[in-house]
Amino acid sequence: MNYTLSNIPERDAKPRERGYTMAMDKGLSLREVEDFLEVAGDYVDIVKLGWATSYVTPNLKEKLEIYRAAGIPTYFGGTLFEAFIVRNQFEDYRRVLDQFGMTYAEVSDGSLDMAHDEKCEYIAKLSKQVTVLSEVGSKDAEKIIPPYMWIKLMKAELEAGAWKVIGEAREGGNVGLFRSTGEVRSGLVEEILTQIPFEKILWEAPQKAQQVWFIKLLGANVNLGNIAPSEVIPLETIRLGLRGDTFSHFLDMEKPC
């Protein structure tokens, strides 16, 4: 840090199991990736190449190389997995992962209907090849999954081999964990946490109010995802109680003065 402040919440250091920040790259240039890592490389744990943007971005190999050199793992968004599945191209997908040297992958079913047994089979198969993040929750605002079902799905996916489960929110933060207004479905989150260890869940929380909500509930070291590259530094200050939104929260807990 650039100077010393007392009573800052403790942050696990990288590499860490909790306090993960997952950022979303939806088409950065090589120089923009370098700039992002110059500023936020110490704070970001993993980068998702959003949905199937990797299909069209012309700089994919070089970009993955920059992230690799910086020690930041990357993975393709779950929509890409689904795009291969819906076309009966699962084996092609596995080859693409190898071809680009991917060590992580996401399994999701946000844009298609898939039996949950089948989803768990994909998780099991892929987890022999890469580290799997699996995602629970629909991208369709009309599909409301009740809390007991979120828990059942998350448990089964972790047992099938998922390293962490992701709570779906999209880039916009308006489905899944969130109402269409962006408001957190708080009862849902609290019930999930009675059954699933919080370090196993990566919460998608692209909007600042959502990040604040999770940090107030679960502390500085909650796993948060779908963070825009330019918002990783702001998020880190929220984690540390150094932005207005959480300024009093941590001080009240620790009574520093």
Add this chain to the structure above:
Amino acid sequence: MNYTLSNIPERDAKPRERGYTMAMDKGLSLREVEDFLEVAGDYVDIVKLGWATSYVTPNLKEKLEIYRAAGIPTYFGGTLFEAFIVRNQFEDYRRVLDQFGMTYAEVSDGSLDMAHDEKCEYIAKLSKQVTVLSEVGSKDAEKIIPPYMWIKLMKAELEAGAWKVIGEAREGGNVGLFRSTGEVRSGLVEEILTQIPFEKILWEAPQKAQQVWFIKLLGANVNLGNIAPSEVIPLETIRLGLRGDTFSHFLDMEKPC
């Protein structure tokens, strides 16, 4: 593309008459232009230097040179045309176009009152000097133009020499084609399309929901404009059915599995 997926909607290749993506540069640095073109140069067809930003940006000549070298035509936003007209400086405007080597120009009347005959005269005059895009629709949310009038204006402007007509939405996407909430005036769009060929219209659609709406109605090769530079890659995935929003749309049409 970086890998092969079956059943992807067909996209016309550049240079193309339909499937245009017009991006808006509202003050990029030279390096940002280079970064933008590295990532999105294959997908963007034309770049608008938003409204009259060209008056104040200090890097104008060098920037135009970068776009030119990449084969991407540029034009000044229609508000600049109007700024010259309202000051009785039309001949100065023509000289500015020549001075900067512009080969496209926009004629609009979104911020001032102009008889439509007069507007068509400007289109006719300028179309002898450059390729003209003309814009229909007011920037004023209070001015509601009925559908038959949109059609009459568009027809007259194409006849006067406009290469394409633009449906106004502003950078915010909340006027003209759209209600103040950003919702598409869908009846208006459908009625226009009964009379004007869709390849002659460039729809301003800065918001994702608007892009999705047009792509679902008119397909992957609809002309869309006022796209932020960082949103050209996301838009391309929406056109190809590779983002959640249009994932099922094209598959349902083509029944790939």
Add this chain to the structure above:
Amino acid sequence: MNYTLSNIPERDAKPRERGYTMAMDKGLSLREVEDFLEVAGDYVDIVKLGWATSYVTPNLKEKLEIYRAAGIPTYFGGTLFEAFIVRNQFEDYRRVLDQFGMTYAEVSDGSLDMAHDEKCEYIAKLSKQVTVLSEVGSKDAEKIIPPYMWIKLMKAELEAGAWKVIGEAREGGNVGLFRSTGEVRSGLVEEILTQIPFEKILWEAPQKAQQVWFIKLLGANVNLGNIAPSEVIPLETIRLGLRGDTFSHFLDMEKPC
């Protein structure tokens, strides 16, 4: 300017006492700072390193050097001052200002409770070390300060040594001067201006509609702050009547044609 337009509102030239544009850097990379200054260096007067982002950004010294070389003063956001104060580290804060060669500082009480006498003492002490901007208004949307109190606080802070007083709006533009919807509390602003000279006030106005409102009320040379780096060029066009929002406003005043 790149070409000549008649009847453009007069803008004070830099260095200036009015017409200030304060931009917020919330974690730019060094190259992004260079890009920002290439485009907007002629228009931005001062840069705030937002809230306590300076605590976590790894490139702080080098970044400050770039701004310094370009002649753009910088200061740390008021939340950093408050973070030191709430920890009883005021003397550490003074040393940090010296260590980084800061010549400006912000004194605020948006995230903590502080007697106003105490705030004015901090302003008095710091104004012997640096040029002080002090901020009035809470970050808490629940705390409504009546107009007579805004005036009383602003007067006292200017008398205590503040160079300018800032009207609080946050990065989001939804508290203090603004209702939670972002709408300007216009009666409040008008009453303040009956008592405080407008060149002494820097209005935080991150949203375009807010910038437009202030420019229509107070003219091209109003002091505006919390402007995103990429919005400095757009703001300059609004000041000059060269964007739709203020296009007619200045023309109607000056009757150019």
